[in-house]
Amino acid sequence: MKRSILVSGGAGFIGSNFVQLLLRQRADWQVVNLDQLTYAGNLENLSAIEKDPRYAFVQGDICAQADVARAFAACRAPVAVVHFAAESHVDRSIQSGLPFVRTNVLGTQVLLDESRARKVERFVHVSTDEVYGSLGASGKFTEDTPLAPNSPYSASKAASDLLVRAAFHTHGFPGLITRCSNNYGPYQFPEKLIPLMIANASDDQPLPVYGDGMNVRDWLYVEDHCEALLAVLERGQPGEVYNIGGNNEYPNLAIVRLILATLKKPETLIRYVKDRPGHDRRYAIDAGKIHRELGWEPRFRFEQALPRTIQWYQANSLWLQRVRSGAYRDYYARQYGRS
Ligand code: NAD
Ligand code: DAU
Numbered sequence: 001m002k003r004s005i006l007v008s009g010g011a012g013f014i015g016s017n018f019v020q021l022l023l024r025q026r027a028d029w030q031v032v033n034l035d036q037l038t039y040a041g042n043l044e045n046l047s048a049i050e051k052d053p054r055y056a057f058v059q060g061d062i063c064a065q066a067d068v069a070r071a072f073a074a075c076r077a078p079v080a081v082v083h084f085a086a087e088s089h090v091d092r093s094i095q096s097g098l099p100f101v102r103t104n105v106l107g108t109q110v111l112l113d114e115s116r117a118r119k120v121e122r123f124v125h126v127s128t129d130e131v132y133g134s135l136g137a138s139g140k141f142t143e144d145t146p147l148a149p150n151s152p153y154s155a156s157k158a159a160s161d162l163l164v165r166a167a168f169h170t171h172g173f174p175g176l177i178t179r180c181s182n183n184y185g186p187y188q189f190p191e192k193l194i195p196l197m198i199a200n201a202s203d204d205q206p207l208p209v210y211g212d213g214m215n216v217r218d219w220l221y222v223e224d225h226c227e228a229l230l231a232v233l234e235r236g237q238p239g240e241v242y243n244i245g246g247n248n249e250y251p252n253l254a255i256v257r258l259i260l261a262t263l264k265k266p267e268t269l270i271r272y273v274k275d276r277p278g279h280d281r282r283y284a285i286d287a288g289k290i291h292r293e294l295g296w297e298p299r300f301r302f303e304q305a306l307p308r309t310i311q312w313y314q315a316n317s318l319w320l321q322r323v324r325s326g327a328y329r330d331y332y333a334r335q336y337g338r339s
Pocket of ligand 2: 088089090091127128129130180181182183191192193194196208209210211213215216217252276283
């Protein structure tokens with residue numbers, strides 16, 4: 001069936017992987033990408049498809065009604081929305097929470113209102129497992145785990161989830177919420193653990209590990225995540241929440257060591273630095289619901305997908321260089337106290 005997908009934040013890490021996957025897998029679909037191009041938005045991520053006649057880019061802010069209206073004007077009916085645009089980095093939210101409230105809360109409400117006014121078919125809100133807070137040594141987050149966000153980032157994402165929930169309950173708006181674990185793969189901005197460690201190790205720079213390095217995350221290859229989002233977009237039930245996870249828990253230190261070993265770099269590059277304030281100890285996802293109801297499960301094994309990711313950053317060292325020479329440097333100095 002011919003349809004338009006309005007993607008917000010399509011120039012970011014997951015959004016750009018999703019746009020490419022959609023154009024590969026759905027020949028009849030058109031994609032309009034609304035992105036403000038903040039520090040995290042990079043049109044180079046989309047250079048492979050920018051000339052595809054089924055793709056259009058609109059630069060704009062999801063908080064600005066006029067920008068969102070311009071993006072909808074570029075879509076043909078019927079329209080579905082996949083909402084990625086957000087401030088996404090926890091450490092930045094600790095430095096300053098306001099941009100997170102603006103984009104993640106206000107921006108989501110603007111996008112919801114404009115989508116409802118245009119009677120969009122479906123609105124997939126891409127959220128995070130961080131809204132559930134932190135786990136002890138055992139147990140997993142289910143869709144019924146109470147929300148207990150601990151950082152300004154996760155609090156703003158939880159607020160946006162509740163706005164989507166409210167739109168469904170109040171207006172019968174066809175919103176669906178996904179909550180996924182830590183993604184890794186091509187085009188991830190090198191402020192997040194895996195690309196930062198690959199970039200630093202490649203340059204023989206120190207690898208900053210927060211605290212004791214034993215915080216645990218569940219790692220999900222970005223292509224698996226994008227396939228899960230497509231399943232929710234096409235077959236999910238409005239009003240429902242779907243957890244998406246990789247079944248793949250590792251402590252940070254193990255990841256850092258794996259990266260060093262793959263790149264044949266010494267462990268003496270590891271630097272234990274001051275812990276992240278309020279650092280969540282462990283995340284783990286129970287993704288049983290999406291498996292049972294939509295038949296999705298991850299296809300990539302970490303043992304293959306991590307080396308594949310490292311190879312991607314090596315083969316795309318120019319991409320990495322250009323990203324690292326931009327605004328990223330100022331932020332890096334503030335976060336780690338040097339340039
Ligand atoms: P990202 O930071 O790489 O990209 C965010 C994109 O949104 C950028 O292209 C940026 O330019 C755009 N953007 C920011 N503010 C905007 C605004 N006001 N208007 C329009 N565009 C704006 O983020 P990501 O890692 O690709 O994450 C995408 C989504 O997935 C986010 O909502 C995030 O909360 C969620 N998520 C990410 C992860 C992860 O591991 N990366 C895990 C769970 C959930
Ligand atoms: O769980 C999903 C979330 O995963 C998403 O909602 C967020 O958008 C995404 O940024 C990510 O959040 P995390 O805080 O888990 O990811 P990050 O890559 O920043 O950190 C992963 C772990 O590594 C965390 O325990 C902190 C640690 N870390 C991170 C950095 C940047 C370090 O030890 N050193 C570092 O320099």
